[in-house]
Amino acid sequence: MESHINSYITLVTTSAVLNLFLCMYTFFRRAHFPSAHLFILYTASLSVYTFGYAIGLASNTLEQMKFWNIIQYIGMPVSAPLGLLLMIRYTDKKLSKLQTSALFIIPAITVFMVTTNDWHHLYYKRVWLLEDSKVPIMAIDIGQWYVVHGAFTFSCLLCAGLILIGQWRHTKKMYRRQLLTLITSQIIPMVAAFVYLLGLTPFGLDPVPILMCVTSTMYIWAILSSRLLTIVPIAKESIFESMREGVIVLDSSYRLVDFNRSLRLLLPEIQTTMVGRPLNDIWLEISGETFPVEYGREGLQTDLYWQFNGETVCYQVRTSYVFNKSSEAVGILIMLIDITEQRFLEEQLKQLAYFDGLTKIYNRTQFLYKGRELLSEARLNLQPISFILFDIDHFKRINDTYGHDVGDQAIIHVVSICNRYLSSEMLFARYGGEEFVIALPNMTLQDAHDQAEQLRTALLSAPLEVEGKTVSLTSSFGVAQCDSDSDTLESLLRDADHALYESKRHGRNTVSVHTVNAV
Structure with missing residues (x-):
């Protein structure tokens, strides 16, 4: 005993x-x-x-x-x-x-x-x-x-x-x-x-x-x-499970506590066996990287893009604290709202508003807006700025001879060639029809002339090939520089247009610059 x-x-x-x-x-x-x-x-x-x-x-x-x-x-x-x-x-x-x-x-x-x-x-x-x-x-x-x-x-x-x-x-x-x-x-x-x-x-x-x-x-x-007693279920089961948004519940140490049906549809890889593990470890296992959003703060609202079933999807991530009855923060609620269609429509509207539909470069309206900003910035920093205006020579003849489809291809071809020689800080836009405009920050009149000459030579040496036919493309250029505080974007573009007219008078396929003494 x-x-x-x-x-x-x-x-x-x-x-x-x-x-x-x-x-x-x-x-x-x-x-x-x-x-x-x-x-x-x-x-x-x-x-x-x-x-x-x-x-x-x-x-x-x-x-x-x-x-x-x-x-x-x-x-x-x-x-x-x-x-x-x-x-x-x-x-x-x-x-x-x-x-x-x-x-x-x-x-x-x-x-x-x-x-x-x-x-x-x-x-x-x-x-x-x-x-x-x-x-x-x-x-x-x-x-x-x-x-x-x-x-x-x-x-x-x-x-x-x-x-x-x-x-x-x-x-x-x-x-x-x-x-x-x-x-x-x-x-x-x-x-x-x-x-x-x-x-x-x-x-x-x-x-x-x-x-x-x-x-x-x-x-x-x-x-x-x-994680017994770490955090008790907060939302009513029926409401939580019927939400269309994916919801992740974390405890105060950012470990997974709960998730709803919508999240399981969004991320089939997530399993109940992952409950209790840090979210970053789970996301690393699923996607190969930690969770790409800083979720550990109240009121976060940001977009998250990732590949799902071979397609890019966009979800808006919203975070909020989970409080107990003593008003103490005991966790984080992360809500994933599908805004893929909304972002797609916004991108379409942006493209229509800011970019030319044919060439995908800036349109005239957006160029005028951004051009004024560049002009103001150049004056503020006491730096030069120049503008190039050019068009495709005898463009009407191309349309009449080969048709408007070939004319559209000619415009796209010119933009493709120019993009090879323009840097990211230069502002390139379709000004209208077969006419284009370029803003060149921190470039003098001579620098702009050299840039225009480079583009003219490149276009001359790269004709358009269409259905076994070779279509020669040349362009005429006009260049102007901001010389005084009284110059506006509109007046500078007029000066470049006058110089472009001089190029046409001299037989086209040439570059002309506007000077103060020019008539």
Whole structure:
């Protein structure tokens, strides 16, 4: 029997150590646990209960056992109502302060009754050492308040279990491991206490403290594997699942807590087994890169592009904090809204508004807008700026001879050739029909002339090949430079147009510059 008692003491002590570990772990990570204060108190009370019971079993005299019995009753009576409150909190419900206080009336009386039992014997009628035992074991006859306390404790465990069982069908599969852990943590001590009261346990020992070893191990597993108590489901299941937008719920450490059906359709690779892992690690596994948006702040709204089923899709990413009932931020909600069609239409409108439909370079309206900006910037920085205006020689003859389709190809061909010789800071646009315009920041009149000559030579040496026919293309150029603060974009383009006219007068396929003395 002595070896059995020693084994029992070892297991109860293990339960105490595990509960103490849970208490300390939760305390140091309390910022991540919305229900941290409840869980700390709950595991602390179980630690006091199991440590007191273990030391009491190891004591040699009745007085020592009675003392440690009082110590264990500091923790044991409050553990049941604390567990009930924890389960109520897990299901996202809340009791009023008055109701919460009422739950601790009987435990407070129990502690008083146990401490003062030698005066009134209402908790234990009689306490003695078993005479036929080889090791000291304290035996008791239960009193009236013992029954009251036992009924209250059993009721707390039963209510907590029923609340959790009632939550089962409303809980997503990914949370059912957590829920099963919590249900088991209530059923095991309830059944053990019932067996103990029936006198069916070996040597009349209370089995509850030793079974705390099992429940504590389950808690540790649930916390480390599925982030038990990190964050409870926030939204109503039906609303959350019926949302068209993909939703990701993260805890305060940016680990995945939940996601809805729409996100699964968007990202089939995401699995419930990924719950508890950091979002960046999940995204790295899915796409080969970390999540491309800074999601760890409130009110973010940005666009995210990626390839899905071989097509580029665009989703607007919105973030917001998830708050608990104490207005503490406990997580991040990331919403992905499909705006692919909207962005596609916006891009089409932008193309129509800013770019020429045939050549895809800027149109006249956008050139005038951006040209004024470049002119103002050049004056502000005291830098030169020049403009080139040119058109395709005898373009009407090309249309009349080969048709308008070939005329369109000629325009596209000219733009393609010019783009090879123009840098990104130069502003190139179709000015109208077969006429084009170029703004050249930080270029003098001579620089612009050289640039125009380069384009003229390139066009001359690269005729258009159409259906086995060679169509020679030449262009006439006019160049003007901003010389005074009174020059406007319109006046500079007129000057370039006058120079272009001079090129035509001189036989076309040439470059002319506008000077102050030009007529």
